[in-house]
Amino acid sequence: MEFLFGQMLGFASAFADLVVDPWTYVYLISSVFLGIVFGALPGLTATLAVTILTGFFGNKIPLDYALIALLGAYVGAIYGGSYPSILLNIPGTAASAATAMDGHPLAKQGRGAEALGLTTTASFIGTLVGTVALLIFVWVLLLISKNIASPEKALLALFGILLSGTLMSEDLAIKGWIAGLVGLALAMVGMDPILSEARYTFGWSYLLSGIAVVPVLMGAFAVPQIIDGLRHMEVGKMIELTGRILPNFASIRRYLPTIGRSGVIGTGVGALPGVGEDVAGWVSYGVGKAVSAEGDKFGKGSLEGLLCSETANNACIGGALIPLLVLGIPGSPPAAALMGAFKINNVIPGPTIDPAIILRVVAIMVLASFTMFVMGLFTARVFIKILRVPQTVFLPLIMVLTTIGSFSVGGGLNDLYLMLGVGAVAYLMNLLKYPIAPLVIGVILGGMFDETFRRTLLLSDGDLLAFVSRPGAAILVTLNVALILGQMPIAKRALTRMKGRTV
Amino acid sequence: MDRFEKEEALALAQLRARDFWSALVLIAVALFFLWKTSGLSLGVHSGAGVSSAGWYTSAAVVPFGIFGALLALALVLLTISIRAGGAAQAMSALGLGWNPQEARRIGAIGLILLSYIVGLVPRVDFILGSALLITALICGFHSRAGRGALVPVLALVLAGGFALLTYPNQTEWARSGDDWVTLLLLIALTFWHQRTGGRDRAVRLTPVLALGLPLLLICAMAFGFRQNVPNRGGLIFSKIEYTYYVHLRPLWRS
Numbered sequence: 048m049e050f051l052f053g054q055m056l057g058f059a060s061a062f063a064d065l066v067v068d069p070w071t072y073v074y075l076i077s078s079v080f081l082g083i084v085f086g087a088l089p090g091l092t093a094t095l096a097v098t099i100l101t102g103f104f105g106n107k108i109p110l111d112y113a114l115i116a117l118l119g120a121y122v123g124a125i126y127g128g129s130y131p132s133i134l135l136n137i138p139g140t141a142a143s144a145a146t147a148m149d150g151h152p153l154a155k156q157g158r159g160a161e162a163l164g165l166t167t168t169a170s171f172i173g174t175l176v177g178t179v180a181l182l183i184f185v186w187v188l189l190l191i192s193k194n195i196a197s198p199e200k201a202l203l204a205l206f207g208i209l210l211s212g213t214l215m216s217e218d219l220a221i222k223g224w225i226a227g228l229v230g231l232a233l234a235m236v237g238m239d240p241i242l243s244e245a246r247y248t249f250g251w252s253y254l255l256s257g258i259a260v261v262p263v264l265m266g267a268f269a270v271p272q273i274i275d276g277l278r279h280m281e282v283g284k285m286i287e288l289t290g291r292i293l294p295n296f297a298s299i300r301r302y303l304p305t306i307g308r309s310g311v312i313g314t315g316v317g318a319l320p321g322v323g324e325d326v327a328g329w330v331s332y333g334v335g336k337a338v339s340a341e342g343d344k345f346g347k348g349s350l351e352g353l354l355c356s357e358t359a360n361n362a363c364i365g366g367a368l369i370p371l372l373v374l375g376i377p378g379s380p381p382a383a384a385l386m387g388a389f390k391i392n393n394v395i396p397g398p399t400i401d402p403a404i405i406l407r408v409v410a411i412m413v414l415a416s417f418t419m420f421v422m423g424l425f426t427a428r429v430f431i432k433i434l435r436v437p438q439t440v441f442l443p444l445i446m447v448l449t450t451i452g453s454f455s456v457g458g459g460l461n462d463l464y465l466m467l468g469v470g471a472v473a474y475l476m477n478l479l480k481y482p483i484a485p486l487v488i489g490v491i492l493g494g495m496f497d498e499t500f501r502r503t504l505l506l507s508d509g510d511l512l513a514f515v516s517r518p519g520a521a522i523l524v525t526l527n528v529a530l531i532l533g534q535m536p537i538a539k540r541a542l543t544r545m546k547g548r549t550v
Numbered sequence: 551m552d553r554f555e556k557e558e559a560l561a562l563a564q565l566r567a568r569d570f571w572s573a574l575v576l577i578a579v580a581l582f583f584l585w586k587t588s589g590l591s592l593g594v595h596s597g598a599g600v601s602s603a604g605w606y607t608s609a610a611v612v613p614f615g616i617f618g619a620l621l622a623l624a625l626v627l628l629t630i631s632i633r634a635g636g637a638a639q640a641m642s643a644l645g646l647g648w649n650p651q652e653a654r655r656i657g658a659i660g661l662i663l664l665s666y667i668v669g670l671v672p673r674v675d676f677i678l679g680s681a682l683l684i685t686a687l688i689c690g691f692h693s694r695a696g697r698g699a700l701v702p703v704l705a706l707v708l709a710g711g712f713a714l715l716t717y718p719n720q721t722e723w724a725r726s727g728d729d730w731v732t733l734l735l736l737i738a739l740t741f742w743h744q745r746t747g748g749r750d751r752a753v754r755l756t757p758v759l760a761l762g763l764p765l766l767l768i769c770a771m772a773f774g775f776r777q778n779v780p781n782r783g784g785l786i787f788s789k790i791e792y793t794y795y796v797h798l799r800p801l802w803r804s
Contacts, residue, residue, distance in 0.1 A: 107771075107775035107777055108775070218565065219627070219630065221623050221626055221627055221630075222627070224619075224623055225576065225620065225623050225624070225627070228616055228619055228620045228623065229620070231616050232583065232613070232616050232617065232620065235612065235613045235616065239609035241607070241609070242607070242609050244590065244591065244609040246587075246590060246609060246613065247583070247586060247613075270663075273659075274656065274659050274660075274663075277655075277659055277687065277691040278655065278691065437692060437752065439687075439688065439691045439692035440688055440692055440752045440759075442687070443683065443684040443687035443688055444684060444759060444763050446663070446666075446683065446684075446687070447680045447683065447684060447763060447764055447767065448763075448767065450666075450667070450671060450680070451676070451764075451767050451768065451771060451779070451780070454671070454778070454779070454780055455771055455775070455777040455778055455779065459778060459780075460671070460672050460780070463667050463671060464667065464668070466667075467663065467664070467667050467668075470663075471660075478568075479565075479568050479569070479572050480565060481572075496612070497612045500611075500612055501606065501607070501611060501612065504606035504607075504611070505606060505607060508604065508606070509604045509605065509606035
């Protein structure tokens with residue numbers, strides 16, 4: 048009880064600091080607005096919104112304000128994806144793909160305004176659920192993570208890369224692992240963290256300081272999207288809204304258990320390293336369909352189905368921040384961009400993070416969700432108008448934003464060349480169905496993995512048993528091995544046989 | 551097998567054929583970097599009869615593991631691809647996934663981005679270079695979508711190529727010859743775009759967007775956030791910077 052009281056007091060203080068600062072509103076309103084616009088425009092994603100703002104604000108304003116801008120855009124973009132899902136049947140972001148399943152049929156029945164009102168409310172509640180979980184669990188995990196030493200850190204980084212590779216791969220899991228290894232390989236470039244020996248610099252002095260995170264983020268997330276999006280697309284006929292966009296409190300009350308369950312699922316999925324809001328939305332939708340009495344109505348315009356996906360994808364944000372803040376492992380692709388912002392500000396998320404930063408993040412999340420809620424209810428028609436802007440007009444502007452954002456982070460022209468190179472590779476990887484998120488997570492965690500893995504060996508005089516001699520490390524080794532073995536055909540066949548027997 | 555299943559099977563066959571090529575590339579990359587890693591000190595260092603370090607101190611330990619794992623996974627991918635018939639179809643049009651229209655589209659975007667980043671951004675005024683990029687991309691991929699993007703690509707390649715070939719060295723990047731060429735090409739492309747692009751609102755707004763956004767961004771970066779911006783000596787930006795520091799800033803500084 049005392050713990051909770053202390054937490055609430057810390058949060059209240061951080062919230063009050065935020066509320067009385069007029070600059071908060073400047074950054075918050077503009078970033079939430081921009082986030083919703085990015086989410087609403089098909090072809091632009093939440094990851095892109097946070098990535099571009101990282102390049103733009105990451106190291107140009109104090110971290111306190113940069114966090115407002117980045118988290119505001121993150122919350123706004125995940126919510127914004129529901130507009131085209133409902134009105135056009137085109138998900139604005141991958142996170143809102145499940146929203147289209149019931150949102151669009153509802154709009155076709157003339158209940159578009161009701162659907163938008165509900166998604167706004169569900170997104171708001173979902174964000175708050177994730178934020179509350181962040182406030183509570185981050186501290187519990189931080190206490191546990193004080194016992195984490197080099198072997199556990201190395202194995203956690205490996206687990207994050209492997210898990211994100213497994214879950215984010217559309218095709219074979221090994222493609223996700225390969226992407227993660229490519230990211231790790233990129234992180235090996237430059238001076239090694241223990242002996243300061245130059246690796247793979249090919250005589251280019253720029254590479255001595257290693258591969259910069261922001262150009263990699265821009266190259267991996269923005270450039271392929273620009274290349275892929277510059278094609279003629281017939282935007283479907285937008286369904287006209289009738290009536291006002293208002294929260295339907297009767298429906299909210301009726302589906303409160305669904306909202307609660309979806310919030311918990313979203314937070315849990317978000318907490319898995321590298322797994323994003325899209326997975327959260329689909330998992331929650333799948334669970335909802337399986338357990339709901341109205342499961343047969345899912346996909347035909349069910350309010351419950353809509354609430355399942357929308358609550359979960361926004362709750363995922365808070366969940367994704369838990370591993371980021373506690374362990375320094377991004378919980379989702381946009382969280383990887385946030386990690387980039389921390390890195391360029393020389394803040395190292397993990398057990399040693401300043402607690403004030405966590406409380407500020409929580410306070411920003413609460414304020415951002417309020418802003419999103421108010422904007423969603425009162426300025427929805429502005430976003431609906433923006434939906435009509437074709438991506439072939441918007442993406443050239445994004446290219447210029449990406450260029451200047453990447454240039455001004457510090458590396459200048461070299462960063463731009465790196466961004467273009469990574470962009471070309473990422474585009475090819477997309478084409479060949481290799482996921483990009485594990486690559487970025489590999490780049491971000493590569494330095495930590497290298498340093499902690501070698502430090503463990505150094506302290507144990509090269510004894511590999513150091514990786515299993517501590518209970519935490521042994522558990523992580525087991526998880527890593529299980530993750531790899533679980534993808535082997537023999538294991539998959541055995542699992543299928545076992546499932547067959549139980550059914 | 552219905553149509554959907556057939557399409558799915560075809561897409562999978564194409565993916566496995568592509569996997570064959572990507573596995574070969576990955577094997578080559580892994581082998582190359584394993585060879586490069588072998589050039590790093592392996593940590594077993596002896597000097598004056600004293601062995602000072604073990605293998606585990608070497609900066610090559612983790613890279614060896616990474617590239618070794620990459621090689622192993624690439625071999626697994628190659629095996630999966632061969633078993634699924636990927637090798638047999640690798641040289642066919644299906645395996646290569648060759649689509650001339652898509653190749654032209656990607657080639658055009660690639661040339662435009664390369665000319666912009668390598669040729670224009672370092673050498674030409676950022677506002678002019680970016681305005682040309684925005685105009686070319688909207689012109690080529692919005693208003694003329696499906697009708698070819700030859701003219702916009704040529705405009706970008708000409709501007710970027712001229713800047714790159716005329717002023718290859720960094721000491722010459724502040725000169726304005728390439729700025730004028732880019733300006734002329736921008737004006738020409740804008741006129742052509744307005745004449746041939748139809749009556750779309752996006753076409754009419756292109757010049758405003760093309761000049762407005764880079765102008766806003768570079769001013770925000772340079773004077774708002776006080777950050778480094780590309781090519782400070784550019785034709786337009788140098789005048790803005792001069793006016794800002796000599797005429798405007800003293801007004802509120804004094």
